[in-house]
Amino acid sequence: MRPSGRASDQIRDVTIERGVAPQAEGSCLVSFGRTRVLCTASVETSLPPWRRGQGLGWVTAEYGMLPRATGSRTRREATAGKQSGRTQEIQRLIGRSLRAVIDMQALGENQVILDCDVLEADGGTRTASITGAFVALSEAIFWMKERSLLKGDPIRDHVAAVSCGVYRGTPVLDLDYLEDSEADTDANFVLTGSGKFVEIQGTAEAEPFSAQELAELIGLAEKGIAELVDLQRAVLGAS
Amino acid sequence: MRPSGRASDQIRDVTIERGVAPQAEGSCLVSFGRTRVLCTASVETSLPPWRRGQGLGWVTAEYGMLPRATGSRTRREATAGKQSGRTQEIQRLIGRSLRAVIDMQALGENQVILDCDVLEADGGTRTASITGAFVALSEAIFWMKERSLLKGDPIRDHVAAVSCGVYRGTPVLDLDYLEDSEADTDANFVLTGSGKFVEIQGTAEAEPFSAQELAELIGLAEKGIAELVDLQRAVLGAS
Amino acid sequence: MRPSGRASDQIRDVTIERGVAPQAEGSCLVSFGRTRVLCTASVETSLPPWRRGQGLGWVTAEYGMLPRATGSRTRREATAGKQSGRTQEIQRLIGRSLRAVIDMQALGENQVILDCDVLEADGGTRTASITGAFVALSEAIFWMKERSLLKGDPIRDHVAAVSCGVYRGTPVLDLDYLEDSEADTDANFVLTGSGKFVEIQGTAEAEPFSAQELAELIGLAEKGIAELVDLQRAVLGAS
Amino acid sequence: MRPSGRASDQIRDVTIERGVAPQAEGSCLVSFGRTRVLCTASVETSLPPWRRGQGLGWVTAEYGMLPRATGSRTRREATAGKQSGRTQEIQRLIGRSLRAVIDMQALGENQVILDCDVLEADGGTRTASITGAFVALSEAIFWMKERSLLKGDPIRDHVAAVSCGVYRGTPVLDLDYLEDSEADTDANFVLTGSGKFVEIQGTAEAEPFSAQELAELIGLAEKGIAELVDLQRAVLGAS
Amino acid sequence: MRPSGRASDQIRDVTIERGVAPQAEGSCLVSFGRTRVLCTASVETSLPPWRRGQGLGWVTAEYGMLPRATGSRTRREATAGKQSGRTQEIQRLIGRSLRAVIDMQALGENQVILDCDVLEADGGTRTASITGAFVALSEAIFWMKERSLLKGDPIRDHVAAVSCGVYRGTPVLDLDYLEDSEADTDANFVLTGSGKFVEIQGTAEAEPFSAQELAELIGLAEKGIAELVDLQRAVLGAS
Amino acid sequence: MRPSGRASDQIRDVTIERGVAPQAEGSCLVSFGRTRVLCTASVETSLPPWRRGQGLGWVTAEYGMLPRATGSRTRREATAGKQSGRTQEIQRLIGRSLRAVIDMQALGENQVILDCDVLEADGGTRTASITGAFVALSEAIFWMKERSLLKGDPIRDHVAAVSCGVYRGTPVLDLDYLEDSEADTDANFVLTGSGKFVEIQGTAEAEPFSAQELAELIGLAEKGIAELVDLQRAVLGAS
Structure with missing residues (x-):
């Protein structure tokens, strides 16, 4: 039984609100x-x-977290004088994931910088960041298209991400903070809209995991990401 | 005539929404x-x-600004490896302003850290930060009171802040970004609920200003801050 | 009664010796x-x-302080690896103050860098720095004039600075260290030779100050700066 | 056909020489x-x-690379003033991998620091580091055992690592630099001596990969790591 | 012929003014x-x-140099964010030189920090620093003696320093900047009052030097330092 | 008697193996x-x-040291975020020593960077670095000659280095770590193949040394470096 009462293959309520940063x-x-x-x-x-x-x-x-996104205050990285290894690892992952679905020739000699800033953290901030960043990137590409800045359509496919893990012996989809801090295994999956893998990162937190468990986590991720891509399509179609 | 159509002694619409960061x-x-x-x-x-x-x-x-709070992207200070002089100057001002109305003995050996993170910037971010930080601080003090962490009531008075400036020759209250970038003089005022001065910072951006203009800016600040303190009272009374 | 025995509107003995750094x-x-x-x-x-x-x-x-300018040794900023927030705040103030009286067109595409290094600190280092930096800047402009590096006369007015404060309930002019460490209010004023304001920075160290006290501090500053400008004129006229 | 002429499931010649750092x-x-x-x-x-x-x-x-481990000189991180994101990511991976097979209670309140310094880089430096670090760690644990510094036997299992990738459409084992720089997909696997997964990191460099390809990479990794663990056993048994 | 007209074994006019930093x-x-x-x-x-x-x-x-101690402005190390290698090398040399003549047991568990800040640089700043720092250290030890902070007399001997070099083929004593920038060889000597060597640092700037030249430089240094020690004695005796 | 049993004028076994870094x-x-x-x-x-x-x-x-080159682990400079003063001092010495024997005109507008990384440290790492770096530099110059990148023969002479010191009252050649940590005086000498001095750095660690002792150290260095240059010649002649 999960603390949230969710089924093992059920993601949390996911919403994506567009246009929140008018500048x-x-x-x-x-x-x-x-x-x-x-x-x-x-x-x-x-x-x-x-x-x-x-x-x-x-x-x-680039990725950041507000100091009180967390249960106890996290030190501001600008004060510490550098980004932590964790932050750098996450922002490299977000960048790689988005680049996997972009046609760089069609983009022309332009750069798009995605900033993912966590307002509240309850597990899965990196996978939420990837899923949301794709929508922000799509908006920016619409904006470029309207200004004829592109050499073609740079979006080759959707991309979204979710975490899975082995929680109290059971593979489950989309870990929240409570589950994550207790999970034996924590894995992040980044997949395209067509169901191909862009990135898979699995770590045994406590006990090493078996090939069988890995196969189950892969199945959960495929299901969850399909739902996230549907949501992205709905949100972007509404524009 | 101000770009926004406001009267010279009119502040912008100000709202304060409490409890937005549940952790x-x-x-x-x-x-x-x-x-x-x-x-x-x-x-x-x-x-x-x-x-x-x-x-x-x-x-x-501490003070920060999300990279896209501004019209063009501002470099993330955590990436730059340090806080800019401007950031440090602002966060020292916020800290000093709040300490001016707190009884440190009544607070006991506790520390309250205020984080002010700008989601969108259109002028006056430091004065908005002070005005809002007082409300967040008050909430935290309610929270401490409920847990009997205090040695008395540490809040001696309200504190709020506003900017004033000389825009196209006329002293005006509460500059927005358009006015600020063109103003001859830019001044920030921090006053208490009882109308006393905690901080005054006036800078001639283009032309030095006269004693007469300074007096008018002071008058505008007194009017604007009285309105802000009323709003703080209303918002905090509703708790 | 002031510790130094000075009248409340009396500045300390001020001297300006030119040409001390022959290179x-x-x-x-x-x-x-x-x-x-x-x-x-x-x-x-x-x-x-x-x-x-x-x-x-x-x-x-730029502003600096020798380690033993102070009563106990201050850590060298080059060792600490960065300038403190206080140092940056001061050097930005010095720069702004000087720029307020310089015609940048007349200066041509040249840069003048003022270095203010405190050999001994007994209060008022930032206001002394501004007052002295104007003289060093004037000398540098004479030097440029002799070499025909200018497009006109860049000096539009004098600029000088002084601090004032409320010491044991009385507004006084030009705080020394003993007064400063005890003052209720500390304010720095930067004015031009023609008596206009370039910068005003007042901070309530202990008790917020009233509009009446602010008016008195302004009056003291106007008197003190007029004297400093007279001294600058005498010193520069002697060249 | 692989540039090295190896079969697709063939690892490179692997050797482990013990005791090379006598201090x-x-x-x-x-x-x-x-x-x-x-x-x-x-x-x-x-x-x-x-x-x-x-x-x-x-x-x-901790992980490092000598400047001329690479074909063109890599800037020394001590000169750059910080470890790159890539270095931090690798050293965190090495640490996590080793901790997965160590019983921390049996280790007692001692710390073992593994330093992995690349003398020559031809692909797979992180997986070689993990495979070798396990041997160095085992030696250190023998050393501690001789001095009765342990509370039990802290080694719960072997751990080793290898990379796999999709090179010109074919899944292959243990990429060298030439293959790595051209591979569509690059994946690192860390497994225990008993064949369980400690870490899996797969990244699509060019084309996202299918679930089928992922399964084949997993199979190759299982084969390769079994061979590496056999070598570790032989080398450590000889002590 | 030296640019200054000095004889080859003649040091510059050397003066030591005590008590210049009253705090x-x-x-x-x-x-x-x-x-x-x-x-x-x-x-x-x-x-x-x-x-x-x-x-x-x-x-x-610790050693520092004011930005305009030099003919063209030198960047402030506090702005650069670190001390240069040259600065660190010099301050380590000053510290070692002074420690060579101090009895650490007699000093008791106290620390004396010498700050050497160059107001004007015309060659030989490190040797002047050592020669002056010994006088400042002696004053501080008098001060400690008066307050009974010592366990004995910590000053075992004098220490002073001078540079020598091969200028246009001739070994000369106490290089000024003009000579230094052209010299084939530049050597710094630190000797005690009793004529023993604490430090010798000789560098061939252009042509390697012979054993014969080295012997001549040593002789010049012995002569020059004897004069400096006499001056130190005169200055300190006057206390 | 030296701990190693060596005669006072005997260097350790010195070997130079070429071509160890094939890239x-x-x-x-x-x-x-x-x-x-x-x-x-x-x-x-x-x-x-x-x-x-x-x-x-x-x-x-540039100079570096692997963390376990030493008896107890030395902190990695890349982690510390900067090179120590000692490291900078050493790498500046190595660079100066090599430049003293190179004809920069003949080298053409090319740069050669020498990296000296200490795998194991038992005293004399800086002098070993200089002696070895000359061989690596010579190899690189052969490489450039073969590719016609040079404007002449840039090697004007050999350069090698050795340390000497006063150990238990006796001047000895080529200190190892045991001797170095106990020596009264430690001196490093850099000489050319023709027996001229490039650099001499002598430091009294405990007792200042006499002119007589200095002369003996110089004699030992001349003998030792002659042997090192012979070895360099033998090793380079074998190419």
């Missing part, structure tokens, strides 16, 4: 239960130096 | 027109080392 | 009583990148 | 083909502060 | 020609952690 | 007894900005 070229507020992440997309016409002059665009991401 | 001991979302700041208060039972063993509490503040 | 384009040693600051002006023909190509010059300042 | 409590030089990593284990009787007083030990890892 | 426990302004260094000594009753509880004192030094 | 343009592993340093030379066709456009090349060095 950004794309934005949304994504919620997975109590976890809330503000995702903004910024279009820049300058590329990082190493990327220039190849006729290709670039998509990158 | 924090106090919080509010304060809006001055389009400027929106999320203020949270964190109660800690440990003091900074230099403050220990004196029977006194401490109140401090 | 600099401008320099002076300014003393307000025991407070001594070495001010140097460096002329550079290169501008910061963001300022280039606009036909305008730039004036900026 | 360390444990050490080995592990080679996967041309990739060579020097692994040392340092026993410390002090724990990190957050770990003290619980009767538990700690195992952690 | 410090010891201080002097040392001048070697145009090179001027402000040396202060700070007595602290706390030791660095690694030095505590051994009944021994500690002497250390 | 570098030059490399060797140099051993002085147990001290082992991996030296690599990297050829870059880009110069540091301040060196460009003068028709001259540049040679520079």
Whole structure:
């Protein structure tokens, strides 16, 4: 029995509210239960130096967490003077995930920077970030299309993410904080709209897991991400 | 004529929504027109080392801005590896302003940290932060009172802040970003509920200002802050 | 009664010795009583990148304090690895104050950097720095004039600064360290030679101050700065 | 056909030379083909502060690369002033992998720090590091056993790692640099001696991969790691 | 012929003015020609952690240079965020040199920190710093003696320093900046009052030097330092 | 009697193994007894900005130490976030020593970076680094010659280094760690193949040393370096 009463293959209530940052070229507020992440997309016409002059665009991401997104206050990284290893690991994952579905030639020599800032953290902030960042990125691409900044349609597929884990011996979908802090295994999956894998990261927190358990987690992730992609489609279709 | 059509002594629509960060001991979302700041208060039972063993509490503040709070993306301070001089100047101002109305003996050996994170910036983020932080701090003090963590009532008075400036030759109240970027003079005032001055910071951006103009700015600030304190009272009374 | 025996509207003995740093384009040693600051002006023909190509010059300042300028040793900022928030706040103030009286077009695409290094600190180091930096800047501008580096006369007015405060209930002019550490209110004023305000920064250290007290502090500052400007004129006229 | 002529399920020549750092409590030089990593284990009787007083030990890892381990010189991280995100990600992975097979109670309040320094890099440095670090850690644990520093046998199982990937459409085992830089998918697997999963990290570099491809990569990893564990056993048995 | 017209074995005019930093426990302004260094000594009753509880004192030094001590402005190290390698090398040298003549047992568990700040640089700043720092340290030790903070007389001998070099083929004593920037060889010598060597650092800037030249430089240094020690004695005797 | 049983003028067994880093343009592993340093030379066709456009090349060095090169683990500088003063001092010494024997005009506008990484430290790591770096640099220059990247023969002479010291009252050659930690005086000498001095650095660790002792140390260094240069010649002749 999960603390939230959810079925083992049930994701939390997920909502995506578009256009929440009126000064950004794309934005949304994504919620997975109590976890809330503000995702903004910024279009820049300058590329990082190493990327220039190849006729290709670039998509990158940064991740942050407000100090009181958590149950006890987390030290501000700007005060600490650097981003933690965890933050860097997450923002590299978000960037890779989005780049996997973008046609860089169609994007032209433009850069889109995704900022994912966690307003409230209750588990699954990185997977919520990826799922929301895709919507903010899509908005920014609409914005570029209207201004004829593109060389084609850069969106090759959807991308979304969810976590799964083995909680008290049972594989479950979309861990919240309570489950996550107790889970034997924690795995994050990033899949495309067509059901292919972009990223899989599984870690045995306590006990190493078997090939059988891994197969079950994969099945749960496929189901959950299909639902998230449907939601993305509904939200973006409404524009 | 002001770009917003406001009268010269008219503040923007100001709202304060309490309890927006459920994991924090106090919080509010304060809006001055389009400027929106999320203020949270964190109660800690440990003091900074230099403050220990004196029977006194401490109140401090940190300030941040989401990258897309602004019209073009602002670099994340955690990536830059340090807080800018401007950020440090603002957070020191917020801290000083709040400490001016708190009885540190009554607070006991506890610390309250105020985090002011700007979700959208349209001028006046530091004065909105002070005005909102007082509400978050008050909530945190209610929370401490319920848990008998206090040695008395630490709130000696209200504190709120507003900016004034000389815009196209006319002293005006509560500059928005459009006015601020063009103003000859920009001044920030922090006053108590009883109308006394905690802080005054006036800077001639273009032309030095006269003693007469200074007197007019002071008058506008007194009017505006009285209105803000009324709003704080209404919002806190509703608890 | 002030610890120094001065009248409430009396500034300390102020001296400005020119040409103390023979390798600099401008320099002076300014003393307000025991407070001594070495001010140097460096002329550079290169501008910061963001300022280039606009036909305008730039004036900026840096501030430092020798470790034993103070009663107990202060940690060297170069060892700490960064300038403190206080240092940055002060050097931004010095820079803004000087820029308020400089015609950037007349300066041409040149930069003048003012370095204010405190040899001994007894209160009022930032106001002494501004008052002295104006003299060093003036010397550097003479130096540039002789070499025909200017497009006109960039000095539009004098600028000087003084602190005032409420000490044991009485508004007094030019706080020394003993007074400053005990004052209820501490205010810094930067005014031009023609008596206009460039900057006003007042902070209630203990008790918030009234509008009446503020008016008295303003009056004291006007008197003190007029005297400082007379001294600047005498010192610069002697060149 | 692989550039090296290896079969798709064939790992490179792997050797592990023990005792190469005579001043360390444990050490080995592990080679996967041309990739060579020097692994040392340092026993410390002090724990990190957050770990003290619980009767538990700690195992952690640091990773580095000599500047000319690579085809063109890589900037030294000590000169850059920080470890890259990639370095932090790798050293966290090494630490987690080793902790998964260690009984922290049996280790007692001791810490073992594994340093993995890449002398030559030809792909698979993180998986070679894990495989070698286990041997260095085992040596250090023998060393502790001889000195009666343990509360039991802390080694619960072996742990080793290998990479797999989809190279020109074919799933292959143990990518070298040439294959890695061209592979569509790159996955790292960490498994125990009993064939359970400690970590799985798969990333689609170019094309997202299918569930079928993922299953084949898993099969290759299981085969390769079984061979690596056999080698670890042989090398450690010879002690 | 030297640019200054000095004989090859002639040092510049050297003066040492005591007591220039009234808030410090010891201080002097040392001048070697145009090179001027402000040396202060700070007595602290706390030791660095690694030095505590051994009944021994500690002497250390820090070195800095004002931005306009030089012909063109030098970037402030506090702004750069760190001390340069050159600064660290110099301050380690000053500290080592002073410690060589101090009896740490007699000093008791006290620390003396010497700050050497260059007001004007014309070659030989490190050797002037050592020569002056000894005087400031001696003053601080008088100050400690008066307060009975010592366990004996910690000054075992004098210490002073001078540079020598091969300038246009001729070994010369006490290089100024003009000579230094052209010299083939630059050597710094630190000797005690009794003529023993504490430190010798010789570097071939252009051409490697012969054993014969080295012997001549040693002779010059012995002569120059004897004169400096005489001056130190005269200055300190006048106390 | 020396702990190692060596005669006072006897260096340790020294070996230099070439070509140990196959991806570098030059490399060797140099051993002085147990001290082992991996030296690599990297050829870059880009110069540091301040060196460009003068028709001259540049040679520079970086130094590092693996954490377990030492008896107890040394903190990794990349983790500490900066190179220690000691590291910077050493790498500046290595760079200066090599530049003293290189004709920068003949090198053309190329840069060679020497990396000296200590695998095991038993005293004399800086002198071993210089001795080995010369061999790696020579290899890199052969490599450049084969590719016609040079404007002449840049090697003007050999360069090698050794330490000497006063151990229990006797001047001895090539201190190992045991001797070094106890020596009264520690001196490093860098000489050319023709017996001229490039650098001499002598420090009294405990007792200041006499002119007589200095002369004896110089004699030992001359003998030892002659042997090292012979070894360099033998090793390089074998190419």
